[in-house]
Amino acid sequence: xxxxxxxxxxxxxxxxxxxxxxxxxxxxxxxxxxxxxxxxxxxxxxxxxxxxxxxxxxxxxxxxxxxxxxxxxxxxxxxxxxxxxxxxxxxxxxxxxxxxxxxxxxxxxxxxxxxxxxxxxxxxxxxxxxxxxxxxxxxxxxxxxxxxxxxxxxxxxxxxxxxxxxxxxxxxxxxxxxxxxxxxxxxxxxxxxxxxxxxxxxxxxxxxxxxxxxxxxxxxxxxxxxxxxxxxxxxxxxxxxxxxxxxxxxxxxxxxxxxxxxxxxxxxxxxxxxxxxxxxxxx
Amino acid sequence: xxxxxxxxxxxxxxxxxxxxxxxxxxxxxxxxxxxxxxxxxxxxxxxxxxxxxxxxxxxxxxxxxxxxxxxxxxxxxxxxxxxxxxxxxxxxxxxxxxxxxxxxxxxxxxxxxxxxxxxxxxxxxxxxxxxxxxxxxxxxxxxxxxxxxxxxxxxxxxxxxxxxxxxxxxxxxxxxxxxxxxxxxxxxxxxxxxxxxxxxxxxxxxxxxxxxxxxxxxxxxxxxxxxxxxxxxxxxxxxxxxxxxxxxxxxxxxxxxxxxxxxxxxxxxxxxxxxxxxxxxxxxxxxxxxxxxxxxxxxxxxxxxxxxxxxxxxxxxxxxxxxxxxxxxxxxxxxxxxxxxxxxxxxxxxxxxxxxxxxxxxxxxxxx
Numbered sequence: 001x002x003x004x005x006x007x008x009x010x011x012x013x014x015x016x017x018x019x020x021x022x023x024x025x026x027x028x029x030x031x032x033x034x035x036x037x038x039x040x041x042x043x044x045x046x047x048x049x050x051x052x053x054x055x056x057x058x059x060x061x062x063x064x065x066x067x068x069x070x071x072x073x074x075x076x077x078x079x080x081x082x083x084x085x086x087x088x089x090x091x092x093x094x095x096x097x098x099x100x101x102x103x104x105x106x107x108x109x110x111x112x113x114x115x116x117x118x119x120x121x122x123x124x125x126x127x128x129x130x131x132x133x134x135x136x137x138x139x140x141x142x143x144x145x146x147x148x149x150x151x152x153x154x155x156x157x158x159x160x161x162x163x164x165x166x167x168x169x170x171x172x173x174x175x176x177x178x179x180x181x182x183x184x185x186x187x188x189x190x191x192x193x194x195x196x197x198x199x200x201x202x203x204x205x206x207x208x209x210x211x212x213x214x215x216x217x218x219x220x221x222x223x224x225x226x227x228x229x230x231x232x233x234x235x236x237x238x239x240x241x242x243x244x245x246x247x248x249x250x251x252x253x254x255x256x257x258x259x260x261x262x263x264x265x266x267x268x269x270x271x272x273x274x275x276x277x278x279x280x281x282x283x
Numbered sequence: 284x285x286x287x288x289x290x291x292x293x294x295x296x297x298x299x300x301x302x303x304x305x306x307x308x309x310x311x312x313x314x315x316x317x318x319x320x321x322x323x324x325x326x327x328x329x330x331x332x333x334x335x336x337x338x339x340x341x342x343x344x345x346x347x348x349x350x351x352x353x354x355x356x357x358x359x360x361x362x363x364x365x366x367x368x369x370x371x372x373x374x375x376x377x378x379x380x381x382x383x384x385x386x387x388x389x390x391x392x393x394x395x396x397x398x399x400x401x402x403x404x405x406x407x408x409x410x411x412x413x414x415x416x417x418x419x420x421x422x423x424x425x426x427x428x429x430x431x432x433x434x435x436x437x438x439x440x441x442x443x444x445x446x447x448x449x450x451x452x453x454x455x456x457x458x459x460x461x462x463x464x465x466x467x468x469x470x471x472x473x474x475x476x477x478x479x480x481x482x483x484x485x486x487x488x489x490x491x492x493x494x495x496x497x498x499x500x501x502x503x504x505x506x507x508x509x510x511x512x513x514x515x516x517x518x519x520x521x522x523x524x525x526x527x528x529x530x531x532x533x534x535x536x537x538x539x540x541x542x543x544x545x546x547x548x549x550x551x552x553x554x555x556x557x558x559x560x561x562x563x564x565x566x567x568x569x570x571x572x573x574x575x576x577x578x579x580x581x582x583x584x585x586x587x588x589x590x591x592x593x594x595x596x597x598x599x600x601x602x603x604x605x606x607x608x609x610x611x612x613x614x615x616x617x618x619x620x621x622x623x624x625x626x627x628x629x630x631x632x633x634x635x636x637x638x639x640x641x642x643x644x645x646x647x648x649x650x651x
Contacts, residue, residue, distance in 0.1 A: 180337050181370035183357040185384035186436065195387070199374045 032252035040246025050253035059237075063257065066234040069152060069223070070216035070261075074163075074209045076156040081163035081208065086197075088164075089172040100168070103161050111158055115225050118154050119145065122226075146228030154222040159215060163208040170204020171197075203273050210269040214262045234258050286349055288313040288472055289334070289440060294343035296329060296496075303329050305496045307343070311440070311474060316466050318475045318483040321493035322519065327476045328367075330493070331442050334474065335364045347439060358387075363433035364442040368449070369425045371417040377404075377428055378413040384436040403431040406465065423454050430462075434469060443475045447482065459485055480520050484508060492516050509635060510553060514566060514643050523568045524610045527642065533559045538639050540567060543606040547583045551639045559641055566640045573636025574612040576601060577629050578620035584631035585610070589622050603630050 032050055035043045053059065088099045106114060121127050122144040129141040144150060174197065182192040198205075220235030229236065234254060242251035287310035296304035303326045311317050319327040332338040334345060336357035345353045352360050363384070371380050381400045385391040391399060404410045407427035417425060426446060433441055446462075447455045463486050466473045477483055483490050484504040492499040492507060492515070500512040511517040518525055531546060532539035538551050538559055549567060551559055559565050577584070587605035601612045601622075610630055622628050 175368075175370070177366055177368060177370045178372060180357070181364070181366055181372070182383070182387075184335055184337070184364045185387060185432065186358045187383070187387035188358055191387050195383075196372060200372075 028252045028255050031249050032256055034249050036247060036249050040248070042248065047249075050249045053250055054253040054257055059254075062232050062234055062237050062254075063261075065148075065231055066217050066258070067261065069148075069155060069233060070213045072152055073156045073159060073216040074213045076152070077160045077163035077212050078167075078205065078208065080156070081160055082167050082205070085164050085167035085204075086171050089168055089174075100165075103164050106161065112221060112225075114158070115154055115222050118150075118157070118226055122150060122153075145226065146230050148227065148231045151223035151227035151231065151233070154226040155216050155219055158219065158222055159212045162211040162215075166208030166211050167201065167204040170201040170207070174200055206269050206272045210265055213265050217258055217261055287311060288348060289474075290344075290346040290349075291330075291334075292344040292346065294330075294333065294340050294345065296326075296333060296338065296340050303496050304333070304340070307496075307498060309491060309498060309501055311472060314470050314472055315488040316463070316473045316475065316486055318477060318487040318490045319493055320477060320480060320483040320490050320520075321499075323478055325493045326496040327478075327493050328444055331364070331444055331474065331476050334440070335362055335442050336360045337364075361438055362440045362442055363436050363438040364444065365426075365429045365433050365446050367444045367446065369417075369429040369446075371425055371428060371432070373417050375417075376413065377409070377415050377417070377420075380417065380428060381432045381435055383432065388436075399435055403435045406434065406468070407431045422450050423458060426450065426458065430465065434465075434471065438471065440472045440474055443473060445476055445478070447477075447479075455482075462486060484520075492519065494519070511568070511638065511640075512552070514568075514640055517566075517568045517638070517640060522571045522611075522613070524571060524574075524608075525566060525568045526608045526610075527564045528567045528639075530559055530561050530563055530565050530639075533561050538565070540565065540639060542567075542585060542608070545585045545605070547585070549637045549639045550634060552641070559639065564642050566642055568638050568640065569610075569632050570636040571600075571611050572598075572613040572615070573633045574610070574614075575631050575633075576603070576612055576614065576620045576622065577631065578622060578626070579629065581629050581631050584629040586627065586629055589624050589626050589628055591624060592622075603628060605630070 031042060033046055033048070035045045035047045035049070037043050084103070088096055088103075091099060119126070123129070124141040124143065124145065126144075128144070129138070132138045133141070178196055178200070179192055182196045183189075187195065218235045220233065220239045223229075223231065223233050224236055224239075227233075234257070238251045238254045238258070241247045241254065245251070289311040291307050291309055294304055294307040295302070307330060319330060321327045329338060333340050336352070336355060336359075340353055343353075344351050347361065372383065375383070378400055381403060382396055385396050385399065400413070401410065404412065407430055409424065409427050409431065412420070412424070412428070417428070420428065429446070430441075443462075447458050450458060459482060462473075462475075465471075466486075475483075475486065484507075487504055489501065489503055490507050491501045494515050500507055500516045502510075507516060508521055511520060514525075517523060526542075528540040528542045530538055531541050534551070536551065537548050539546055539548055541547075580586070585603075585605045587603040587610065590602040590604050590609060592602075593600040597615060599614045601614065603610045603612060612630060620628055
């Protein structure tokens with residue numbers, strides 16, 4: 001009886017997800033098996049050509065670029081975000097609220113604008129180069145734009161708050177008396193960190209990794225603006241194919257390849273967080 | 284004279300402006316079971332954490348076997364703590380929890396370690412539980428594992444922070460016996476923190492009574508129970524009737540005191556704190572279960588009126604009104620005097636059960 005009522009309450013959200021996520025997703029799947037004419041219109045004719053093209057060695061590179069970008073982004077945000085989250089959780093309640101507010105503050109500004117901010121900072125006539133030149137440290141501007149690293153920095157910057165919040169939730173729950181017990185038993189700070197803190201905050205680490213990795217696979221405007229298209233990523237490729245390239249069936253096939261990658265990461269997340277005491281991020 | 288194992292010398296600790304430990308000075312002997320006893324917030328746990336190194340002290344010193352350890356990190360001190368909530372590592376099984384200390388210090392090879400773990404598990408009667416995870420254990424079992432995890436390091440001192448606080452009454456009684464047994468068997472010095480006077484009296488060789496960050500009295504359970512040094516200890520330990528009386532005659536061992544028309548002789552406190560002078564008020568404290576009722580006038584008794592009688596199984600609690608004071612008398616056998624509510628009775632006591640203490644400023648306000 002009760003569960004029946006609970007299920008009823010879930011109907012609106014299921015409808016919401018079904019209409020706004022499920023149907024478009026099914027459309028993508030359908031289109032990926034269709035052909036197009038020379039004007040880019042969908043032709044209702046079944047084909048596996050799109051998949052054959054998508055897994056062409058030339059395009060595999062694109063998959064690799066995206067995978068590399070997403071992995072490195074997750075790694076960088078982890079290395080930067082973990083200490084931030086750890087220190088934040090040790091603050092007094094007022095300062096902690098302030099710190100978390102500051103972490104969230106960038107979301108108030110359009111991410112496109114913030115990306116332009118990076119261009120102003122890193123460009124040949126940008127803030128950093130001008131400053132270094134004024135100080136006489138360099139004569140020629142350092143080329144910092146339009147590289148793989150530029151896209152990486154921008155993407156990591158964009159997704160850092162997700163990592164911080166995910167890790168914070170885990171670190172905040174960590175019982176500090178366990179750390180004291182560890183010191184008391186003769187462990188050093190580093191030993192305690194690796195033996196106690198890391199294993200017990202693993203759900204947050206893996207959760208943050210997932211939350212950063214998946215969007216990093218698809219973010220295309222950051223690498224468009226900062227990378228200048230010098231490295232082709234999945235997101236850019238799909239965007240280009242679906243718009244200027246007038247090849248929506250191929251774009252759909254790539255999209256599903258990306259979804260497959262994301263699902264792999266989710267599978268990994270579920271495997272890691274399923275056992276233990278169920279301290280998962282999504283619970 | 285034998286050197287004490289641990290010496291606390293004029294130890295002071297502040298949290299901001301709050302002075303939580305005031306000039307704590309006492310020593311702990313090798314192999315003894317010493318209890319820090321006091322109400323919650325008195326500073327006893329803080330003192331324990333200072334010894335463990337989890338809190339820093341602002342002044343004074345802590346000497347372990349004559350060497351100062353006050354600036355050593357907790358992992359460099361040869362003391363171990365059993366935490367109030369046990370603090371077992373939830374991601375490690377019993378074996379790995381117990382092996383944690385030796386592994387971090389790399390003090391034992393895996394083979395020797397395996398044997399030591401088996402030994403301490405045997406000691407706490409938990410053999411065969413190596414593979415269990417902490418969440419699969421009961422409170423009492425976790426307790427034993429926490430003790431084993433500390434003892435495997437062979438600490439000079441084992442610090443126990445209210446380890447029985449979370450257990451139910453029956454298990455607590457059992458673990459009291461168990462802890463005493465462990466302490467005798469290992470010969471380890473125990474410093475035990477509790478707010479439970481019964482626990483303290485039951486297990487300790489010596490008790491340090493602490494209140495408001497100060498040592499109130501240090502002595503054997505018997506000394507502290509029978510000869511409390513001041514009003515705090517008097518009220519905190521043992522169930523007593525505590526009330527003001529007027530000193531008629533002050534002697535070196537006994538005093539004559541008056542309450543209304545009753546003039547009685549009582550033993551005076553042997554502590555030198557404060558003076559007892561004729562004509563001034565003093566505080567008389569009498570253990571409830573050392574009092575006797577009689578129907579006829581007897582020497583050294585207060586005349587009063589029976590207010591109420593409560594039968595509580597093996598004991599009978601009788602409330603007697605003497606002037607404006609209500610005294611509670613606990614009798615275990617049938618009383619000699621078959622009194623009823625409203626009867627006039629005489630309340631006497633065993634000599635050792637009563638003690639006269641000087642009045643302390645503001646004692647009424649503290650609600651004793």
